[in-house]
Structure formats: structure tokens, C-alpha cells
Amino acid sequence: MAKYGDNPRAVMHTSMGELTLELLDDKAPRTCDNFVKLARNGFYDGLTFHRILKDFMVQGGCPKGNGTGGPGYTIGPEFNETPHLRGVVSMARSNDPHSAGSQFFIVHGDARYLDHKYSAFGRLVDSDEVLDNIASVQVVENRFREASSPSTPVYINRIELLDIEFDDEPQATESGRGEGDGERGGGKGRKSNKKRSRRDESDEPAEQAEQAAQADEPEDEPEAEVEEKPARRKKASTRTDRNDAKSAESKPKGDKTRPAKAKTGATAKKATGSKASSKASTKKADTKTGGAKKKRTTRRTKKDED
Numbered sequence: 001m002a003k004y005g006d007n008p009r010a011v012m013h014t015s016m017g018e019l020t021l022e023l024l025d026d027k028a029p030r031t032c033d034n035f036v037k038l039a040r041n042g043f044y045d046g047l048t049f050h051r052i053l054k055d056f057m058v059q060g061g062c063p064k065g066n067g068t069g070g071p072g073y074t075i076g077p078e079f080n081e082t083p084h085l086r087g088v089v090s091m092a093r094s095n096d097p098h099s100a101g102s103q104f105f106i107v108h109g110d111a112r113y114l115d116h117k118y119s120a121f122g123r124l125v126d127s128d129e130v131l132d133n134i135a136s137v138q139v140v141e142n143r144f145r146e147a148s149s150p151s152t153p154v155y156i157n158r159i160e161l162l163d164i165e166f167d168d169e170p171q172a173t174e175s176g177r178g179e180g181d182g183e184r185g186g187g188k189g190r191k192s193n194k195k196r197s198r199r200d201e202s203d204e205p206a207e208q209a210e211q212a213a214q215a216d217e218p219e220d221e222p223e224a225e226v227e228e229k230p231a232r233r234k235k236a237s238t239r240t241d242r243n244d245a246k247s248a249e250s251k252p253k254g255d256k257t258r259p260a261k262a263k264t265g266a267t268a269k270k271a272t273g274s275k276a277s278s279k280a281s282t283k284k285a286d287t288k289t290g291g292a293k294k295k296r297t298t299r300r301t302k303k304d305e306d
Contacts (some may be wrong), residue, residue, distance in 0.1 A: 001166070001167050001168065002032075002033055002036050002037075002164050002165070002166055003164070003165040003166070003167070004023065004025045004032070004163070004164055005163035005164065005165070006163065007022070007162075007163050008022075008023040008025055008032075008161075008162070008163045008164050009021060009022055009023065009125070009161075009162040009163060010023060010035070010036070010039060010122070010159050010160070010161055010162070011159065011160040011161075011162065012044075012156060012159050013156075013157045013158050013159070013160065014049075014130070014134070014154060014155060014156055014157060015153075015154055015155040015157065016130060016133050016134055016154055017127075017129070017130035017133065018127065018130060019106070019124060019127045019130055019131065020124065020125045020126060020127050021089055021122040021123070021124060021125070022122055022123050022124075022125050023035075023036070023121065023122050023164075024080075024082060024120065024121050024122055024123070025121075027078070027080040027081070027082055027120065027121065028078035028080055028119050028120065028121040029078075030075060030076070030078055031075065031078050031091055031100070031119045031121040032121050032122075034075050034102075035104070035121060035122075036161060036164060038071060038102055039159035039161060040161060040166070040170045041170050041171050042158070042170075043063075043071060043102060044060075044061060044102075044156050044158075044159050045156070045157065045158050045159075046155065046156070046157070047060060047061060047062065047063060047065070047155070047156050048060060048062075048065055048150075048153045048154055048155055048156065049134060049150065049154045049156070050062050050065050050066060050067060050149065050150075051067060051105075051142070051146075051148045051149070052134065052135060052137060052139055052148055052149075052150050052154075053108075053135075053146075053148050054108060054135045054136060055108055055109040055135070056107075056108055056109055056111065057105040057106060057107050057108050057109075057111065058105065058106050058108060058131070058134050058135055058154075059092055059103060059104070059105040059106075060103070060104065060105075060154075060156060061092070061102045061103040061104050061156075062102070062103050063102070066142070066143065067103070067142075069102075069103075070101030070102050070103065071101050071102045072101075073101065074098055074099050074100060074101050075091075075098075075100050075101065076097075076098050076100075077093075077097040077098065077100065077118075077119050078119040078121070079116045079117065079118070079119060080116075080119070080120060082115075082120035082123075083112055083115055084107050084110070084111045084112055084113075084114040084115055084118065084120060085107060085110050085111075085112070086107055086108060086109060086110060086128075087106065087107065087123050087124035087127075087128070087131065088106070088107045088120050088122070088123050088124075089104055089105070089106050089107075089120065089121060089122035089123060089124070090104065090105055090107070090114070090118040090119060090120040090121065091103070091104055091118060091119040091121065092104055092105050092118075093118065097117075100119060106124065106131060108131060108132075108135045134154050137150045137151070137152060137154060138150070138151045138152065139151065
């Protein structure tokens with residue numbers, strides 16, 4: 001819990017000089033508490049002023065650097081009587097008044113039409129020159145085709161809190177991890193999306209995500225998988241042998257697809273003897289037939305002579 005003194009201030013050390021903010025804790029106490037908490041925990045360290053419109057305002061505090069990031073939560077509005085004149089610090093938000101989170105803007109030119117629409121919570125003290133230098137940097141078009149994105153980043157290195165006491169220890173905050181509503185100062189914001197206030201792990205940098213994925217992968221494959229593959233092959237070959245044996249048994253003995261075995265030994269002699277006997281019997285039969293024919297012819301000749 002923060003306890004504010006008589007002159008609570010926040011010195012913003014930027015890459016272009018120091019911006020000293022006087023905190024209006026009596027006008028917007030909850031908004032000041034939120035800003036002080038984030039600053040104390042280092043949330044703003046290393047962030048940039050991502051949207052710069054000269055003679056209007058400079059906006060920063062987005063962990064994504066494009067106007068769509070936040071701390072992972074939103075706070076309610078604290079509209080007050082503070083006029084939005086040059087040097088006034090106010091909370092950026094989308095069209096939803098309850099969508100403010102971490103982004104803020106510093107008015108560079110008078111913008112009284114923002115009064116009672118944005119939560120003013122501070123004003124610059126003796127920092128006009130630094131504000132002019134930041135507002136005068138060269139800009140290019142952003143994704144909304146608005147010429148407000150600085151070609152050379154302007155960084156918020158750190159924020160020093162003065163005349164503020166705390167009764168607890170600061171908590172480290174990783175800027176850029178939370179995703180809040182799209183916050184844009186000056187009433188030109190995008191529509192709010194409450195789902196964006198939830199923390200989204202997919203917002204991690206690509207290199208960190210890739211390293212985490214590689215760390216989760218095992219270096220070597222499990223040994224069980226290596227041993228299982230040969231076992232499967234052996235089992236398959238066993239099935240093949242069994243199928244071949246079974247098909248061999250089912251084939252008929254006279255199957256022409258299988259080569260005939262050569263005849264050897266007694267079997268060959270027996271076959272040769274049977275062939276010779278068949279030839280002898282055939283010759284004998286032919287001899288008998290010839291003798292019978294010869295006798296018949298002789299008888300016929302004698303009869304003719306008589």
C-alpha cells in the first residue's frame with residue numbers, strides 16, 4: 001500500500017531526458033496507485049513511447065509497443081475536474097471507459113475536449129523541453145495508417161518514485177506478458193475486447209517459445225521403441241514360415257508346380273526290367289501271330305493244288 005507525501009513525484013528517465021511528473025493522488029487515487037505499483041515493480045522499464053502526435057500528445061506504456069498491450073488487467077475510470085492542458089498525464093484507453101491498464105499519454109497541446117472522458121492523474125513539472133523533443137521526433141505510419149509511429153524509438157529506461165512510502169516489498173513484473181485492451185489516447189481508440197485482458201502465453205517471443213519447445217523434447221528415443229521393432233519383424237517372419245508350411249501340406253502330391261524327384265537305385269532297375277519284359281512279351285506275341293498266319297497260308301495252297 002502506497003502512502004503519498006505532500007509532493008509525490010515520478011521521475012521518468014527516458015532516452016531523451018528526464019520527465020518529472022507530479023502525481024494527483026487526491027484527484028485519481030486508484031489510478032495513481034496502479035501507476036505507482038507498475039512503476040515500482042519495473043513494468044515500464046525498457047518500454048517506449050509508441051505513439052507520438054506533435055501538438056496533441058505522446059503515448060507510452062504498452063508492453064507490446066503497438067498500442068494493444070497491457071498489464072493483464074484493467075481498472076475503472078476516475079474522471080475528474082483536471083483540464084487536459086499541456087503537460088497533463090492521463091490514462092489511455094479504448095472506447096470502453098473501464099479498459100485502462102498501463103498505457104498513459106502526456107498532452108503536448110491543449111485538448112480540453114478530453115475532459116471528463118479520460119482519467120487525468122498527473123502533470124509535468126519543469127520538463128517542457130524534453131516533452132517538445134519527444135513530440136518532435138520523426139514518425140511514420142503505423143498499422144492504423146496514422147503517422148504516429150516514431151522511426152527512432154524513444155525508451156523509458158526506468159521510473160524513480162519520490163515522496164512515496166510503501167509498507168510492502170516490490171514485486172517483479174514482466175512487462176509484455178499480460179495482454180490488456182487496446183489503449184489509445186485522444187478518443188481514437190479501438191473497440192474493447194474483454195478477452196484480451198486475460199494473459200496469453202502465445203505472446204511470448206518466438207525465440208523463447210522455440211527454446212522451450214526444444215527443451216521439452218527428449219534428446220534420445222526410448223530404448224523400448226528400438227527393441228520393439230525387431231521383435232515385430234521376427235514375429236512377421238514366423239507367420240510367413242507357418243503359412244508356407246501350411247500351404248505345402250495343402251498342395252496335392254501330383255502338383256505340377258513342384259519339380260519331380262529323380263529315380264535312383266532299385267527303383268530304376270525295377271522300371272528297366274518291367275520295360276524289357278514288356279518288349280519280350282510283345283515280340284513273342286508277334287512271333288506266334290506270324291506262325292499262325294504261315295500255317296493258314298500253307299493249308300490254302302494244298303487245297304488249291306487238289
